[in-house]
Amino acid sequence: MDLTSESTTAAVVDSFAATPDPRLREILQELVPHLHDFVRKVRLTLPEWQAAIEFLTAVGQKCDENRQEFILLSDVLGISMLVETLNGQSSGTESTVLGPFHMVASPEREHGDSIALVGGGTPCVVSGRVVGTDGAPLAGATVDVWQCNAEGFYDVQQPDVQPPGNGRGLFRTDAEGRIRFRTVVPSHYPIPTDGPVGKMLLATNRHPYRPAHIHFIATAPGHRELTTHIFVADSPYLDSDAVFAVKKSLIADFVEVDDPGQARAHDVANPFRAASIELVLEPADVG
Template sequence: MPEQELTDKVVASFDTAKDERFRELMQALVRHAHAFVRETGLTDEEWGAAIEFLTAAGHITTDTRQEFVLLSDVLGISMLTVAVNEPGLGESTQSTVLGPFFVQDSPRIELGGDIAGGATGEPSWVTGRVTDTHGNPVAGARVEVWEADDDGMYDVQYDDGALAGRAHLFTDGEGGCRFWGLTPTPYPIPDDGPVGRLLHHAGRSPMRAPHLHFKVTAPGFRPLVTHIFVAGDPWLDSDSVFGVKESLIRPFDRHRAGTPTPDGRPLEGPWTSTTFDIVLGKE
């Protein structure tokens, strides 16, 4: 059967799908996948290696490690999906990738509380406001925050089951948000599996630019998933998941040991502070 005839036949096999969006996606997938095979002259051995790669990604995936999310991230598909769905949001804060380490039902803290929960690292005071695109405060917005410790590990990567370096809180009547976190540090994405081997063969680094994750939700507004990144960090231009956006880079001001903290918290060592105002777009 000629190549194009085969492609047309497979595409047509989805004509009977009742769900229109499913039919659209599957037919486009077939057309693009067949075009990839023709363009590259893909061999049986290469396709077999790809199947083995995907099988290995499935085997290493657990409830706390999603290798397919890592694959999507390092191929830039996660960020492209964000970009395709983000146009037209005006002055709202830009989105970036969710990443593989978000956890539902994180501990709640009060405003000014500490998300560390035992995670190690340099304390960082984070403040900001959540507003709409007209500058009106969004009171009661749920703000989820999570980050790696100073060893570059998220809580779910440890075996003790403890939640640390993550929490959620709610904005006050003026949209205010404030909490203690950890000064973000660079770290490698998990690279001991098939995605790590892919990066190694490509000569690419697994390092992520230091960041703090946010997920912000409020009734009547589009959910926001974003990061803030540390200004001046050398990994900003080579983030392994392409997640850095200029508007999300923030200075983390350094304070020497003994410098009074905004809330009077006693600290023996140095600490940092930053401000991140979040603008939500209407649904």
């Protein structure tokens, strides 16, 4: 076969024709023409192709049990957010990216527990409620929570400073679909820049910062799983999140409360900040 730049594309597409899984066949046969068109459009050189191979190799080599550099790459290219948006709920709480630090299991905690195991930062009480799209509370739903500390680091980034599970908690909702936990107000922070993704951001004059946020994954029987955040309303970088994950509906006020009685009731120092979130889950048969 005498292959040209155009006939090579057709030959590669045809090579996947016998793929037994129809969805895998569709994905591969759509992917190849787009990749080949890109190579032709930019007239990719051999040194550039080699640099791309080395970059992807370095991304893989940076991954370990606590670090997922490929998710980080997907995040900064906006692919993670695009996939979330395409697959998100149509009538429930909006979803957003998982992020690269959901790499360890969150410890089970009770209603009202603190997920902040070390001192420092502004105390905060977060109240949440998990409901269906009809507004009915979802009792016994599971809510996985994780966040960075007041200095902008996750526990897995500082194993010598933060104990495992700091900033993390796995909660179950009560009969009214509620959870509540104590924590500290998270900080805005840079995504990891010590790997190939960070080098790419530096080379393209992009900043690495994310606005302050708390992550949630909510699950309940008969309902779609939801991955989302709440973003701290007065945080920097809400308009330029490095991973393009901010949605207006997910920005929450972390209100200052100066009330010694409420502080004692929640077992936090006064004054403190309070935030709330309602996680609305669609039925599993929607979408």
